[in-house]
Amino acid sequence: MDNSFRLIEEGRKDELWDRHCGYLRMSRADFMEIQRRLMLEQINLLGSSKIGKAFMGERIPSSIEEFRRVTPLTRYSDYTEFLTNRREDDLPVKPYVWARTSGKSSDLGPKWVPYTKTMYDRLSDPVIAALIMSSSSKPGDVKLERHDKFLMASAPPPYVSGYIARSTRDNLEVVFMPPLEEAESMSYGDRVAAGFKIAMREGLDYFMGMSVVLARMGEQFEQQSNSTKPTKDLLNPYILWRLFKAFVKSKLSSRNVLPKDIWKLKGIMTGGTDTEIYQDWIEHYWGRKPLEGYCCTEAGNMAMQAWNYKGMCFFPDNAFLEFIPLEEHNKNKADPSYQPRTILYDELELGIYELVLSNFHGGVFIRYRIGDLFRVVSIRDEDTGSELPQVRFYSRVDDIIDLSSLVRLTERDIWKTIEGAGIKYQDWAARKEIVHGTPTLHLYIELSRTVKSSEQSI
Secondary structure, X not given: OOOHHHHHHOOOHXXXXXXXXXXXXXXXXXXXXXXXXXXXXXXXXXXXXXXXXXXXXXXXXXXXXXXXXXOOOEOXXXXXXXXXXXXXXXXXXXXXXXXXXXXXXXXXXXXXXXXXXXXXXXXXXXHHHHHHHHOOOOOOOOOOOOOOEEEEEOOOOOEHHHHHHHHHHHHHOOEEOOOHHHHOOOOHHHHHHHHHHHHHHHOOOEEEEOHHHHHHHHXXXXXXXXXXXXXXXXXXXXXXXXXXXXXXXXXXXXXXXXHHHHOOOOEEEEOOOOHHHHHHHHHHHHOOOOEXXXXXXXXXXXXXXXXXXXXXXXXXXXXXXXXXXXXXXXXXXXXXXXXXXXXXXXXXXXXXXXXXXXXXXXXXXXXXXXXXXXXXXXXXXXXXXXXXXXXXEEEXXXXXXXXXXXXXXXXXXXXXXXXXXXXXXXXXXXXXXXXXXXXXXXXXXXXXXXXXXXXXXX
């Protein structure tokens, strides 16, 4: 199969669209056929490994139904003996790389996740889909070019975002700024600063980063644009021309210079619980609406919006998908011994579900509860013609504050309220506390130094 950059080079953009975005035209039956075929291949790989036998038993399940019946739901703590010490001989396929989490979301410290060569190579597929979708306005509209310039404000290896960048470069030959080999040895701030410095000279086509980071970058850019002092780096004629055009645009609009005055981006890709909160700010600063995706260390990129920026669709060939209905999730939360039932992607209806995934392509996670909740916002998408359920990230399972079962608040609910109030802040935290026997929400806000309002007015 030709690499994606070869399809671009030869002008075969219809094939490029079909390869990376064609899943949107799938029927539910087609989607599930891919899911079942790849899961049966994975079951056979698992069946000959020690880790697979630990969960499925000595007998290899012969069907998806048998697999779901005999294999328990799992959490990361069930894998620590295999993964913490990287016991590669116990795994179904020898890992190509090991990815890790920051360790902030687990009492067990960083999670270590093995990626097979096939899993690594496929990390770029959803990114290429995102590049296409974020810059298109209709099916088949491909503005992506082989040497487009890409600034990725994310972490280097061994974080999965770093491997995603490497895989994308290998498959597509986009130009990262700064080059990945240099960027991976820099601190986050230095890497982003170096990327912008190059972009001032060379231009910029795509930007990927967390929503809050993109919004804060735009805010800082606006605040500092009128106080920037001339330096030797700015004497480059390309930079001077770019700055002159940006200055004229800003003055015609009676405002400070914004990033969108300097660069005309093809697309912006982002993720995180705060995407809905910051998307308008990102569009204001950068000139394009950000395309939202869902990614996790345990399985890479798993879901993404289409060009209409509505709900996300899951990819059919990334991981086997099961979902625990909210009612079942709550029963299990109240009684840990209760085994919640799961449904498959084609059985989803409107509502809230906990995601359960099983890796494909020799991965290790089996019926794995990652700890994320999704809301199904539509059972299909009229705009794109997709028959697949549309979802939005709802919350982490442990980031919900329930006040006497009368009010359920997620991180996003509270965040949107603070943003809507227009309060300038640095950070915030919320928790449920019992005050005189009554569940009470306590909200703690670290205010910006520029805020002069009283506590009462806030």
